[in-house]
Amino acid sequence: MAIEFRHVSKTFPDGTTAVEDFSLSIPSHETTVLVGSSGCGKTTLLRMINRMVDPSSGSILIDGEDISGIPPVGLRRRIGYVMQNSGLLPHRTVADNVATVPMLTGVPKRKAREDALALLDRVGLDRGLAKRYPAQLSGGQQQRVGVARGLAVDPNILLMDEPFGAVDPIVRDELQQELLRLQGSLGKTVVFVTHDIDEAFLLGNQVVILQRGGRVAQVGSPKEILANPANDFVADFIGAKRGKRRLTAEAGASGDEVLLVDAAGYAAGVITAPGGRLELATAGSSPKSRSVSNKTDQAGDA
Amino acid sequence: MILLLQGVAWLLDPANWADSATPGLLSQLLGQLGITLASIVVAVVVAVPLGVLIGHTGRGRLVAIVASNAARALPTLGLFSVVVIALTLDPQWLAPVIPLALLGIPPLLAGTYAGIEAVDGQVVDAARAMGMTEWQVLLRVEIPLGAPLIVGGLRAAVLQTVATATLASFYGFTTIGNSILLGPDSNQYIPMIGGSLLVTVLALAIDGLFALLQRSSAPRGVSRGARRTTNAARGRFITSPAGTPISRGN
Numbered sequence A: 001m002a003i004e005f006r007h008v009s010k011t012f013p014d015g016t017t018a019v020e021d022f023s024l025s026i027p028s029h030e031t032t033v034l035v036g037s038s039g040c041g042k043t044t045l046l047r048m049i050n051r052m053v054d055p056s057s058g059s060i061l062i063d064g065e066d067i068s069g070i071p072p073v074g075l076r077r078r079i080g081y082v083m084q085n086s087g088l089l090p091h092r093t094v095a096d097n098v099a100t101v102p103m104l105t106g107v108p109k110r111k112a113r114e115d116a117l118a119l120l121d122r123v124g125l126d127r128g129l130a131k132r133y134p135a136q137l138s139g140g141q142q143q144r145v146g147v148a149r150g151l152a153v154d155p156n157i158l159l160m161d162e163p164f165g166a167v168d169p170i171v172r173d174e175l176q177q178e179l180l181r182l183q184g185s186l187g188k189t190v191v192f193v194t195h196d197i198d199e200a201f202l203l204g205n206q207v208v209i210l211q212r213g214g215r216v217a218q219v220g221s222p223k224e225i226l227a228n229p230a231n232d233f234v235a236d237f238i239g240a241k242r243g244k245r246r247l248t249a250e251a252g253a254s255g256d257e258v259l260l261v262d263a264a265g266y267a268a269g270v271i272t273a274p275g276g277r278l279e280l281a282t283a284g285s286s287p288k289s290r291s292v293s294n295k296t297d298q299a300g301d302a
Numbered sequence B: 001m002i003l004l005l006q007g008v009a010w011l012l013d014p015a016n017w018a019d020s021a022t023p024g025l026l027s028q029l030l031g032q033l034g035i036t037l038a039s040i041v042v043a044v045v046v047a048v049p050l051g052v053l054i055g056h057t058g059r060g061r062l063v064a065i066v067a068s069n070a071a072r073a074l075p076t077l078g079l080f081s082v083v084v085i086a087l088t089l090d091p092q093w094l095a096p097v098i099p100l101a102l103l104g105i106p107p108l109l110a111g112t113y114a115g116i117e118a119v120d121g122q123v124v125d126a127a128r129a130m131g132m133t134e135w136q137v138l139l140r141v142e143i144p145l146g147a148p149l150i151v152g153g154l155r156a157a158v159l160q161t162v163a164t165a166t167l168a169s170f171y172g173f174t175t176i177g178n179s180i181l182l183g184p185d186s187n188q189y190i191p192m193i194g195g196s197l198l199v200t201v202l203a204l205a206i207d208g209l210f211a212l213l214q215r216s217s218a219p220r221g222v223s224r225g226a227r228r229t230t231n232a233a234r235g236r237f238i239t240s241p242a243g244t245p246i247s248r249g250n
């Protein structure tokens, strides 16, 4: 389920142009992260994929098919959507929330409920929560239910709009790891929106850095972007300019550990260097950005 | 005080409940309830779909507020002239029903659209994004979540109607007004007081019933058991809610 944006623009009725001439290829079975500061058009772009927003011009294709010809209701039922505030139906139990879309598509109630329980397992929720109402869950639990609901029809495409934006950093960490684990086994085409560059680098196979108006500043793998920021905006956004990504080793830590500090002199982490020698990772292992960006704060204000 | 006690005694006397030359209290009570019911049915048929439409689309709210307030300002005089016109209508029972329905429509309309409108825009947005049709959004999300306010509107409308239905006896319809309004003419103060008491008790009973109904209409999950509740569950009947723009996305 590859998704393609072709010269897409969106001007809202009130005259706001949220996206201008946006083109992007989103490969299937991978996670693409749209990252950029507030108001740059991320949500608008995401919602164009399930036709919650229709482009003013340009076209969007899913596996080569122009979605402007697909009735929105049917399209939305085939696409998972997870949003920041979970968007759960407050008057339905956890199990019923997860079972909602399958039941809309005609899956018998019993089966939908059973599947819902299995999905709760899958997203790391206790089955005992199935009978609770959303208001009786913590924010992190609600987000897990939101993810379970997004996966309920086993969609090929999963859209996630800052799903972990409203939970505390520890829970966010858990949820991110959970998503990585899930995605490792499911291989969905995930389009993930965030304004947190660390989250983008952690989760994304492909990261799209956006500027106001949905202008693409750079597209690439986290490695490519970190190694070669396309311009000052990107460098600034990912923190390279402020020296947050450029770490130097500092002697003085105990034993085989070497302390890494960023340009401002703040400790960013430690690295193991037996006998003072750093061993370079071999080509096969893919570095995760997290390991070098432990204390980078959110770059959203860039 | 003595008149009041006499009124109570008169109410408790079974002989006054049976029909004699004139309709007894039972017939009057049933007449009052019948006219109320018919009027409310008409009001519901008009106001609920309209209120749902306004609440769902967010369009026409201003028209509804103006019309409701205008209708509220006219009662006594306006009602009278409407009755005069209505008296010429063919099915005779329409004569009291139409003006009474007009009285019931404003609170019902306001309650309905306020109820629909008070539903969290993000919940509605999520329901749509999942692939619910507009009807499904309406029937499975907006109406259940807006129910307490809708029932609140119904409660206000019924209360208004059941009290005012008394006036229908002016035009020859059998209601408790028979006892009340015919009293002064013939110096029969005791039936007048008894009838007034009966109307009051009836209104209080109906209001109590609706209070219970309103509470139980709050969907589970947004009622008192839950930690957080939606505006709809918390809200009471409001006539002109501040327009809460539906925010789409985040």
Ligand SMILES: Nc1ncnc2c1ncn2[C@@H]1O[C@H](COP(=O)(O)OP(=O)(O)OP(=O)(O)O)[C@@H](O)[C@H]1O
Binding pocket: A012, A013, A014, A016, A017, A018, A036, A037, A038, A039, A040, A041, A042, A043, A044, A045, A195, B248, B249, B250
């Ligand atoms: N329905 C709408 N009507 C008018 N303007 C809108 C609408 N939705 C979004 N916009 C505008 O379009 C621009 C992009 O909005 P969008 O929600 O896509 O940003 P975003 O990148 O998701 O921001 P955030 O990180 O704050 O969620 C903003 O200027 C916003 O005000």
Ligand SMILES: [Mg+2]
Binding pocket: A042, A043, A044, A161, B249, B250
């Ligand atoms: Mg957004």
